[in-house]
Amino acid sequence: MAYHLSIFVENKPGKLEKITGILTENSVNLRAISVASSGQFGVVKILVNDPDKAFEALRKNHITASKRKISVAIVDDRPGGLHHLLTTLSSNRINIEDCYGFVLEDKKRAAIVVEVEKNPAAEQVLSAQGIQVLSDSEIYTF
Known part of the structure; x- marks a missing residue:
């Protein structure tokens, strides 16, 4: 974690x-x-x-x-990129307690850090919707 x-x-x-x-x-x-x-x-x-x-x-x-505990998801850096992530969590009744993000070096994607009530469930539903969730080692080294 x-x-x-x-x-x-x-x-x-x-x-x-x-x-x-x-x-x-x-x-x-x-x-x-x-x-x-x-x-x-x-x-x-x-x-x-x-x-x-x-x-x-x-x-x-x-x-x-x-x-x-946090999860970090990668979204497209475009209008609606973050909205897709938020809609996915909300529709699965997963509450966001804290959230912040930053644009990655390639300037095409953004890393969104989320603290949620149900981390494993959040990561599963995000992955199921095609949203990349970083592994622990990826989070600390990207």
């Missing part, structure tokens, strides 16, 4: 820099990031090449983080 990290952080200058500094010092490659704040605090979601190493490094530096 693949994971991203969810980090609870105070919404102040330098807090995000501290996280990226710790990752850099521990040779952890940041693949994607999402930041959402609400007032004085925020949640940073990161996809890294080694979530266990990142989690331990953050923990040792007194940063509150949790590992959350």
Whole structure:
């Protein structure tokens, strides 16, 4: 099972820099990031090449983080690409708890990171609809 990290952080200058500094010092490659704040605090979601190493490094530096199960699907980078993925999950009554994405280097496809209630079921229905779901090793090395 693949994971991203969810980090609870105070919404102040330098807090995000501290996280990226710790990752850099521990040779952890940041693949994607999402930041959402609400007032004085925020949640940073990161996809890294080694979530266990990142989690331990953050923990040792007194940063509150949790590992959350994810799936990563590849969709065409065109109008409706993401919609097809969302429709597939919704029609199978699979709720999305978190979602973010980024365009891949070929600029023809996008990687969509989803945190859902039912990961194995989500991966099965996506694959059945012809949506590529990355393996754990592919997620950490693409």
